[in-house]
Amino acid sequence: MKVFLVATEESGDRLGAALMQALKAKFGEDVQFRGVGGYEMAAQGLPSLFRIDDLAIVGLAGITQALPKILARIRQTARAALEERPDVMVIIDSPDFTHRVARRVRKKNPGIPIVNYVSPSVWAWRPGRARAMSRYIDHVLALLPFEPDVHRRLGGPPCTYVGHPLVEQVDELRPNAQEAEQRLNGPPLLLVLPGSRKNEIRRLIEPFGRAVERIAKTVWPIDVVIPTTPHLQDLVVRETARWPLRPKIVVKREDRRAAFRTARAALAKSGTVTLELGVSGVPMITAYKMASWEIAIARRLIRVPSVILTNLVLGENVVPEFIQTDCTPDKLAAALAPLLSESPQRRKQVEAFARLDEVMEIGTARPAQRAAEIVAQVANKSAGRA
Structure with missing residues (x-):
């Protein structure tokens, strides 16, 4: 199975590395990784397209100042995903970046299934994003227990609470x-x-x-x-x-x-x-x-x-x-x-x-393992349709 991952911040890098580790435990040598990530994902075997350090931005002002660089990296990442033709693409947090990549990939190749790890805060602002996500996201992996109900109420994609990484710490x-x-x-x-x-x-x-x-x-x-x-x-x-x-x-x-x-x-x-x-x-x-x-x-x-x-x-x-x-x-x-x-x-x-x-299901939730199971299911479901 070929998995294309996109994470552009330190927190997403940690989630991505844990997911990669869980997928390797499930599939062994039969899983390959491509995409964008940080040091922890690199340690798990991801050859990142570029360093993510300069994309860790916050606030509207920060986004505006870095916009030309961000847009160039979005185009580069989407092109790489389309060239790789993965069995599944997983975008991790950083919605200002990752969702733009996902929309480009879905438009050019609707056959690539896309999983969103960490829901955008549709419960806090811009709730219309949930319904819009249904057009290019096949499944959302939620860190917060109330998010699946929010997505159902707002008409978002299928959403599963996999657990916050803190439950294992x-x-x-x-x-x-x-x-x-x-x-x-x-x-x-x-x-x-x-x-x-x-x-x-x-x-x-x-x-x-x-x-x-x-x-x-x-x-x-x-x-x-x-x-x-x-x-x-x-x-x-x-x-x-x-x-x-x-x-x-x-x-x-x-x-x-x-x-x-x-x-x-x-x-x-x-x-x-x-x-x-x-x-x-x-x-x-x-x-x-x-x-x-x-x-x-x-x-x-x-x-x-x-x-x-x-x-x-x-x-x-x-x-x-x-x-x-x-x-x-x-x-x-x-x-x-x-x-x-x-x-x-x-x-x-x-x-x-x-x-x-x-x-939060502390003591029972295993976030990375749950996430890996759903990523595999989405990939297999897409392969079955093909």
């Missing part, structure tokens, strides 16, 4: 007995997570730092840890150099995971990390800031009561969020302080997070 994220004792009774450890991209960090690091300063004056002693990645480490070090309470900055995976297991609370950028914190059982507040024109557009388009993944999965707004003008040091500190003690606010979040096991 519970042992890394949740404390053992000693760590649980440290989390509750040791000096409070506060996680600060200002984002995974440079522009996010630059916008959030100042209000986050001033909020931490206010917390340190009322809750003492306190330890602050900022988990980040190696390529962002220098930026985080520079941006936090003037903080009165100097944070510990960790980049190794094992150190980042250890911080999640012992943290008392977290101050985080809105995003996937909120679900990671929820699974870890770490109470949090979240914040986000965008360019003013971007937020004006987003407010007109977004159709959900919360942008926090943990809230959406639970169906309840248990995690406070401070967006744009609400993202001030005073407001952040006031909401964060109660989470560092045995307060009603803390208990509410901890009790809500306990429901994630059932909702």
Whole structure:
């Protein structure tokens, strides 16, 4: 079986690598991979058409500035897929890029089945995308348990919840007995997570730092840890150099995971990390800031009561969020302080997070294996029609 994969961001690269590993376990030497991916997919045997580093963009402004390069890479990727004539093409996340590739491929060769791994956020904005996807997507592999119902309601393609990768990382994220004792009774450890991209960090690091300063004056002693990645480490070090309470900055995976297991609370950028914190059982507040024109557009388009993944999965707004003008040091500190003690606010979040096991099928879901089964089924179904 020949599989053509397209992933252009680090998170998609991880998903793609796990899927490749599961397909190899299923088919052995009888599976070949082509397409676009990052370092982890390369390690699994994918000869990527190009490096994906410069395509990891965020926000409308970033997309606009990089548009000529993006369009050239879209054309290159679609041409390669059409030349390869794979048994199935799997596009992974990054819908601004991958769905344009998929539409081009479907138009030129309707016989190539296409699977979309990670549903676009049709439940949050532009719901009409779901029905439009039915014209060029044969199956959607969902990471969030409510997404199959959303696609059915909106007239989208067939959609199956395969599970979020976090469900297989519970042992890394949740404390053992000693760590649980440290989390509750040791000096409070506060996680600060200002984002995974440079522009996010630059916008959030100042209000986050001033909020931490206010917390340190009322809750003492306190330890602050900022988990980040190696390529962002220098930026985080520079941006936090003037903080009165100097944070510990960790980049190794094992150190980042250890911080999640012992943290008392977290101050985080809105995003996937909120679900990671929820699974870890770490109470949090979240914040986000965008360019003013971007937020004006987003407010007109977004159709959900919360942008926090943990809230959406639970169906309840248990995690406070401070967006744009609400993202001030005073407001952040006031909401964060109660989470560092045995307060009603803390208990509410901890009790809500306990429901994630059932909702996300933690302990039973095997995302990569489920995804591989469906990819194989879609490919075989297409071969049968041919």
